[in-house]
Amino acid sequence: MLQVKIIEDHLDEIKESLKKRNWGDTDISVVEKIIDLNTKRKAVQTELDQEKAKLNQLSSEIGNLFKSGKKDEAVALKDEVAKIKLKSEEQDALLTQITSELENNLLSVPNKLHPSVPAGSSEEDNEIYKPHQGDLPVLSENALPHWELAEKYNLIDFKLGAFIAGSGFPLFRGKGSRLQRALISYFLDEASNAGYEEIVPPLLVNEDSARATGQLPDKEGQMYYVERDDLYLIPTAEVPITNIMRDQIIEESDFPIKFTGYTPCFRREAGSYGAHVKGLNRVHQFDKVEIVQIEHPDKSYDTLHDMVAHVEHLLNSLKLPYRILRLCGGDTGFTSALTFDFEVYSAAQKRWLEVSSVSNFETFQANRLKLRYKDGDGKKHLAHTLNGSALALARIIACILENYQTEDGIKMPEVLVKYLGFDKI
């Protein structure tokens, strides 16, 4: 959620940004409404505060009168207080109403896009920020897509997963399971080496946490919800890990704060079925190593590029063909100011699969998190939050299986061999 102040101070940029997100003029007018509501809010609050000040003052007078035995005067004052109170209750109700209307409108406004974000309405309009280097791999004619390889080598049992849980819950076994574990270890080790503190967070979160990182109310339908205990299954480790910093005031010298964590991720993906979601392409449960940074506003874009470089390093070391996209306005997430997506080339399917998304949220999440830092003068400001997948496993596995297949088995990427204990499936 953006601060009203940001909307007021950057009104034109905000409007431009909403336009890039393909908002119509009527919808964009919400920002004027917000500014208007905020002005009203201030006026009502000032009045209400004055009335309350009067009430507080009278109350203490009543106290004094009772103490000095002037009961009659005290009772008379009480009547006066009752009148003011009646009025202040009206103001109070008005303030509550205005505040909640303001809040609801604010919640509907997505983050202000970074100026570099291209206009565009869908994924077709994303900018290829860094195209794939060299030629794309071409497989032999009998090359198999990963779901067939998974079956052939007994790595993943989709049917069994569907039997036990439902469609979209793959069951890994044997070397498939081992490959999964190796990738997790490798990614976590690389993140640790890059200075991220490793976290094992809760996999279910409460409403406050989901709200603070912006999953609520925006993505409510995407999360599994445990009604009995009022908890949400995490759609990404971003949620519990970023919430480590909720309600914190840190020192400027604490920057950058770097966390990494491996978690399963749970996504309902309601309504997505069909060929393009076959196999591991889109599932309800997948594993992911996430990297999160809390950074000074002046440095957050440098940090964003560091994180992009970290992901690139991982993909390079796995020798997977990839490209980097700068998401256009229409495709950039609600909470993000600038997002780079990484796609790997799935050679048997002959398509690109998204395996990482690295974003700078600027103060959008910090506002909800109430995550501030003190500057040299002791003044408080919202920090910037960033995160990225490094990496999302399921699709990486799909890609490794397809791209590394040979006539007599699947070779394993070199960097994984020491984690796997074998170099071929």
Added chain:
RNA sequence: GGAGAGUUGGCCGAGUGGUCGAAGGCGCACGCCUGGAAAGUGUGUAUGCUCCAAAAGGGCAUCGAGGGUUCGAAUCCCUCACUCUCCGCCA
């Protein structure tokens, strides 16, 4: 899951209806003292909103969260969350 006890500022801890944003201590910051340090000593030390052009300085709110009683609530009542102890269950 059952029974009981708790939740106060960065931390410890006092406060059971009025002048309490909150005693005292610790910590921290700055100063004095010192050759330097320790000890001692003085001052300061929450967050959000708001008024004011700004600073200075006001006002409102916040003592786990939300509601209620009252002219007035950290203090009384209700609901919820969390922590601790005992019992039960258990990887």
